[in-house]
Amino acid sequence: MFWKIVLNDFKRKKVITLSVFILMTMAVILGSSATNIIANLIQSITDLKEKASPADIAQMHAGEYSQASLDRFTEQNQEHIAMQETMTLLPIEGFDIQYGDNKTFGGTIQDIFFVVQNKKFDFLLDLNNEKLEVGEGEVAVPIHFMVEHDLQVGDTLTVATQEYTKAFTISDYVRDYEMNAAIASSKRFVVNPADYEGMLEKQTGTLEYIIEFKLKENGSAQAVQTAYIEAGLPANGPTVGAMVFMLFNAMSDVAIAMVIVVIGSLLIVISAFCIKLTFLATMDEDLREIGVMKAMGLCKRDIRGVYLTKYRVMALAAGLLGYLLSFGAVQLFSGNMRLFLSSDLTGNLKFVLSLVAPLLVYLMIMLYCKKVLKRIDAITAVQALRSDIRENGKSKNYRFSLMNNKFLGTNLSMALRDVAVRFKLYRLLLGIFIVSTFIVILPLNVYNTMNSPDFSTYMGIGKSDMRIDVRKTKTIVQDFQRLQEELAHDSDIHTFAAYVTCYYQIQNTEGAWDYVLLETGDFSVFPLQYLQGRAPMREGEIALSYANASADGLHKNIGDEVVIKVGGVDTRLKVCGIYQDITNGGKTAKAHSSLGLNEDSILWYIVNIDVVPGVEIREKMDYYQKSYATAQVNDIREYTRQTLGNLIDQMGKVVLFGGLVAILIVVLITALFLKMLLSKDMSQIAIMRSIGLNTKTIRGHYMTGTITILVLGIIVGVIASHYLGGLIVSMAMSSMGVASMQLIEVPWQTWLVCPLILLVVVGLTVSVCCRVTVEDDISVVLRS
Incomplete structure (x- = not known):
């Protein structure tokens, strides 16, 4: 009889039951999809990391270096270091690479490097996560460029500098664990060693290097980094650790999973509201049935069980259906993961983790149902049979009186x-x-x-109409100076400010020396929004990014001092502001131009520009792009989109x-x-x-x-x-x-x-x- 009552209730309230069931199912779909995305992300990053065997510590360096010194350092730190390898990066400017109908990569914000496959670790992979093998006359292009420029296997990519010209056939795409993400500012193109040697002979730019270390299982990254700095080894560039590589790879998918979790959680709340609405409607329709059951002598527990069983069955069915449908829904959000991390997302972890959502929804719904169904206890058999009860057992007279x-x-x-x-x-x-x-x-x-x-402003960049990045060439200093002079005499330009970014040594909380990416210039022209304090306005001031100022970084507050080496001299600067920045691992700094430059570690020159109202920005961008072919001219929206x-x-x-x-x-x-x-x-x-x-x-x-x-x-x-x-x-x-x-x-x-x-x-x-x-x-x- 018990199950017959429940079945009849389903039949009598098809629309209501279906509505609640759909909401429960949707909550499970979203919850399971989020956990499914996280499980796929864990699996795909693990698979890519296993196949690529990335470095645990990667030190970027521009300039001369001694491999013998690196070998001695590796031998002296064998308790931590398993392997060391140095990859040579040959920089090629985007405007020197042609494809399609005379198109170039001139508008890209990425640093483009041509490389050969590593021998020990940090392998560059194809779309099957297999180690790339590139033949003579062929090139494998990063996935980022494949997506941005619609490059296809078989297309021709021509490198044409003043000293070197060669047409390559695109043979594959590169999955690069260390530089996959768009937010990583460099990308590696892979060519055959024979072609690479020919390019090196005609090189036009300054070679750069990635000095990489693979640690032993119990090796300490901090100990190696400290010893490396104390040894005075090459460090003209950022130091990037394994955690940053993983964060860059996971960032977009984790953000999507978090948003879906929020929506799924809200759906569970809505499902609870829906159950209360359903119960209120059911109470009005079933008062006589409740009265009859109470008059027959059924206890409160049995009467509640009739309704509770209904929702228990619905929650179980919705959980099962939502669990199964989530594997289809997750495909909508997994395209980025399948392209950049792993084409194979068939692991078993997602089947286990995805069970969390239906179990959680079931428990929450059951707890809420028990709370709502306690209202039945307050109804007497006489009240129910007379049908004179309303919500909460209180009699109210709802009249529609004319007013x-x-x-x-x-x-x-x-x-x-x-x-x-x-x-x-x-x-x-x-x-x-x-x-x-x-x-x-x-x-x-x-x-x-x-x-x-x-x-x-969340990328550490002041808002402006245009941004010109002056690229590394033999005439970069002259180009930078000439650009500023032309801007100063251009009547269409309202305001401009020049910024120079270098690497400086900075003293950390333990007294050791780290490297920080520090930008100098006049930050009052294109101001950021500061979490605390203000921009550096005068000599002796510095602003730190939030990640740099936090406890995991330099652990500094407004008014504290930091020590930076400028030209080999220790310089004390007072922290005047803290801003937000998601680029370069989030650890950057800004100082007034009076600080001075580390001439041997200049990374890039940037000019931010606002035009006079009424001037067409696109036309001005095109003019300066033609006038300075080696520069990158973008508006801030395009810069953000590429990043x-x-x-x-x-x-x-x-x-x-x-x-x-x-x-x-x-x-x-x-x-x-x-x-x-x-x-x-x-x-x-x-x-x-x-x-x-x-x-x-x-x-x-x-x-x-x-x-x-x-x-x-x-x-x-x-x-x-x-x-x-x-x-x-x-x-x-x-x-x-x-x-x-x-x-x-x-x-x-x-x-x-x-x-x-x-x-x-x-x-x-x-x-x-x-x-x-x-x-x-x-x-x-x-x-x-």
């Missing part, structure tokens, strides 16, 4: 009064509308923020997915709520119709009440996404060097398009649901 209101009118006043009188009931719908709005707006704001020129392109594209998919989920939620919940509300108001609706009110007026009554709650929910949801959204995103990105992110809102999207879509969807849902109930035969209701 004279010269401002709103009778019908509108009645609808708003109904919302006010029964707000405790409507607040469930309000909560769901708030959460649904949050699900739509948060991913949209994150996408707009990353796609905005203002995002440059975070994969992450921005992935976030765009989340925006679309979150919008579809929110619309489905709104339709299901609105229909479910109206089902409950119309069931409660059946007798009042019959009376209203009997005194002459037409169905259009009655539908308008419920339409007004629901739309009022929706508008309130949209307002609260948008405000919550503005304040809470930034907090959530900041927590997720704190490990990347961003401690406080202010999300950018596009008003016409946030306050017009998204609300309008929700209003249309809710309006149609209310209209359909009310038409079915309001047009029923009133004689049946009046007789009852």
Whole structure:
């Protein structure tokens, strides 16, 4: 009999049951998809790392070096170091590489290096994660360039410098564990050793090197780095560790997984609200059945068991279905992972981790059901049989009394009064509308923020109309000086500022010397947004990135001093500001131009430019690109896109997915709520119709009440996404060097398009649901 009651309940409430089931399933799909992404990410990075065998410590260096000294150092530190290898990097400027119809890589922000395959470790792989073998006359191009420039196997890539010209055939694509990500500013093209030797003979730029160390299982990276610096070995460049490589590879997929987890968690909350709505509707319809069961002598536990079993079955079925469907849904977000990390995502880890979501949803739903079903205990058999109970067991008289209101009118006043009188009931719908709005707006704001020129402030770059990077050539100093002189005499240029980036030695918390990427110039012209303090304005001041100033870095606050070597002399600088930066591992610094340069370790020259209002920026960019062929001329939006392109594209998919989920939620919940509300108001609706009110007026009554709650929910949801959204995103990105992110809102999207879509969807849902109930035969209701 027990299971028969449960089965009959399913049959009688098909629409309500289906709505709750769909929401539970969606929550499981999203939860399982997020854990599936994380599992695939762990597997793919592990597989790529195993096959590539990357360095545990990679020291970039430009200039002369002694391999014999490195060999002695390796031998002296055998307790930590397993292997050492030095890779020679041959720099080729983007404008010297041609492809397709006379196109070049001139607009890229990446440093391009031609290399040969390593022999010991740090292997460059193909798309099957196998060690690349490149024949003579062939080249393997990084995946980043394949995506950005639509390069195909078999295409021709021509290297044409003043001293060297050769056409290569693209034979494969490169998976590079250390430089895969767009945010890594360098990319390696692989050629045959014979071709490489020919290129070296005609080299035009300064060779650079990656001095790499593979540590033993119990080797200490910190001990090796300290010993390396104390030994005075080549270090004219950044030092990058294994953790940074892993972070760069995982960044975009981890960010997507976090957003999906947030949406999935909100869906679980919505499912709980939905169950409460369902229970309230069920209570009104099943009061007599509850009374009969109590009169028959069934105990409270058995009666609760009837309803609890229903939700237990639904949660189990939704968990199983959502678990299975999640493996299809995750394909939508795994394209980036399959391309950059591993084509094979068939490991078993995801099947285990993905079980966490359905189990969690089941436990949370069951705990909430038990809490809600305790209300049955307060109902006596007499009350149930008399059907004079309402929500919480309290008798309330919901009248639709006419109210004279010269401002709103009778019908509108009645609808708003109904919302006010029964707000405790409507607040469930309000909560769901708030959460649904949050699900739509948060991913949209994150996408707009990353796609905005203002995002440059999180990359340690001041906002400007144009950015010119002067590349390393024999005439770089002269080009840099000539560019500034021309800008000073260009009437179309409103403001410009030049910046020079070098590597400086900086004393860490333990008194040892590390290297920091430090930019000098006038930072008052194109200011950043500082977390604390301000830009360095005068001699003796320095601003640190958040990652550099934190406890994991130099552990400095405003007013503290740091010691930097400038030209071999220890210089004390006072920390005047802390800013955010996700580039270069997040550890950078800025100082006034009076600091002086380390001439032997200059990395790049940059000029930021604002044009006079009314001047066409694109035309000005084209002019300076033609005038300075060796330079890179970009606007800030393009610079951001090239740096975070994969992450921005992935976030765009989340925006679309979150919008579809929110619309489905709104339709299901609105229909479910109206089902409950119309069931409660059946007798009042019959009376209203009997005194002459037409169905259009009655539908308008419920339409007004629901739309009022929706508008309130949209307002609260948008405000919550503005304040809470930034907090959530900041927590997720704190490990990347961003401690406080202010999300950018596009008003016409946030306050017009998204609300309008929700209003249309809710309006149609209310209209359909009310038409079915309001047009029923009133004689049946009046007789009852």
